[in-house]
Amino acid sequence: MTTRAGLAIALEKAWRDFLEHPPKDVWRYGIRMTSGTTGSKPLVVVNEYSSSLNTRFKNNERVLVCFGSHNIRLAYARHVRCQDSAPPTKVLLLDGADITGSLAAMLEEFRPDCICGFPSFVMRVAQYLSPECRALVRSLQFAGEMLTDFNEQFFREHFPQARISITYILNEIGPVSAPQCKHLGRNRYHPGKGVVVELEEMNEEGVGELLVSKKLWKDTAVERYRTGDMARIDTTPCPCGALATFEVMGRLGYDYIKIAGALMRKEEFDRVALLLKRHIDDYRAEVREVFVDGKPKGSVTLRVYSAHGPGTQALAEEIGAQFARQVFVTPTQTLADLVAKGVFAPLRVEFSAAPFPIKNKEVKLIRL
């Protein structure tokens, strides 16, 4: 099994080989930073791009790319440049700093027919696209974040002509999934060529941590690398011919948090937040274990932003009670049920006076 430390060693080995033997076909390679796999220092790594990526925009004339990182956007520019399409494709690589009042006019001029990016970034950008422009979008290609039910509903409503697809890519080891086939739904993928996926510590629902084996560079590979994502594997053959499908349920410790016998899922929190949209425009939830009278209990703090401004303490309590009654944290029990059983402390709600800061990747649910 490749540990995080082992991955760092493998990546550094690949990097040294890259420096000593620079490849001639430069278009196939890119350099990027990872935030670090050992928890201490970032890594600079080399990526080899599959030639299949060079056809992903063959039916698009104007591609809008919405990723926060420069090197990811550069990779997309490279994909556009390397493809042979007629008519030629144009690419606009949007930066977070471009999301200002003038963005609507820019997008009206560019009129994308394909948008790629993090779902949360694309959702922000969608607000600046007129209905007429949105109707021109034929393809939405996501990566880097899970697509929630709420996201998908939003994109289907706002981009009625677009085919939605998502690719599973890990920052530290690159693409894991193949381009999504038309038979797969949200967050379901076939492994990419040469990639093997397995699960570890499966629970009774068949969900476990996703392990990935794949070649990184020439003779350097990772074996059963722990991704930190929870997934389920389905071996029913797909009509496209693929023999395995994996479904990513969320990030362990972020989108998917096991605590005090309960399972907190971001998707479920999003669902309930939508039900309470009269009071909640955006939220952040922090989950932790606390000790009450010497006994461990689960605790959830919900920080709520409302465009109407912060509410009263009474309103905070009312939102907390309603949220806890509706959010399921086991297949049959709500958070309120577990509070009543003394397993969880009552849900605490705090108002945020300002919108939450915009980050490249949105972390709404986190374990502290």
Added chain:
Amino acid sequence: MPHSREDFVRMPLAERRHKNAASLVKVVRTPQGIFLSEWAFEDIANEPWGLPAKRPMVYMSDPHEALEKSMWCYEHGMIPLIGERDPSVAAFAAKTYLIDSLITDVPSLVALASCVSFVPKKLDSLSVVIAYPEEALAAMPASEYAAVTRFLLALPETGAYAYSDPARYPVFDLLPACSIERSENGLLLTKKRALVTPIVGYRLLIADIAALRYGTTSL
């Protein structure tokens, strides 16, 4: 055809597009307004953003400019390291990649100054993109970290049109396929290439350049 920044701001991209090619579209933010500037990849390749290198780094304050210069590196057979925003992270990456050349602008160069000093060996080349001739002064001290330093006068919408170096400064030489004429409205640039948005008699932001040479002839 736009003859000034104001024209770029006023005219939609579709009206300024004179050829249909695979291209990169940049968002350009200026005091005159925000506009889109489209560059065919083949035209990016024709700009003189850097010098041949093995391990170039691009670090610029505007991400659209950084991405364009990085594509230039690819067009010239080089794999670029594009620096992310945080200078300390960019510096770390520069050191790890053992960069031998840097394409940058003055604000980014200043932010990265500590990096330039800890790059193990002198850079082979340093290309500093500037909008005004006097900006080169702020970049001058960094030239000691590179065997060759060039100051490229350029605008995001026109590309580069003149260059200098620490020895020749404040003299700037016009780049090939560029011509400049003086007029009542200031300097007018023409680029003799069929760009997506042609640059013909385009009013530059500078009223004059103290010493501008076309080849060996002073203008």
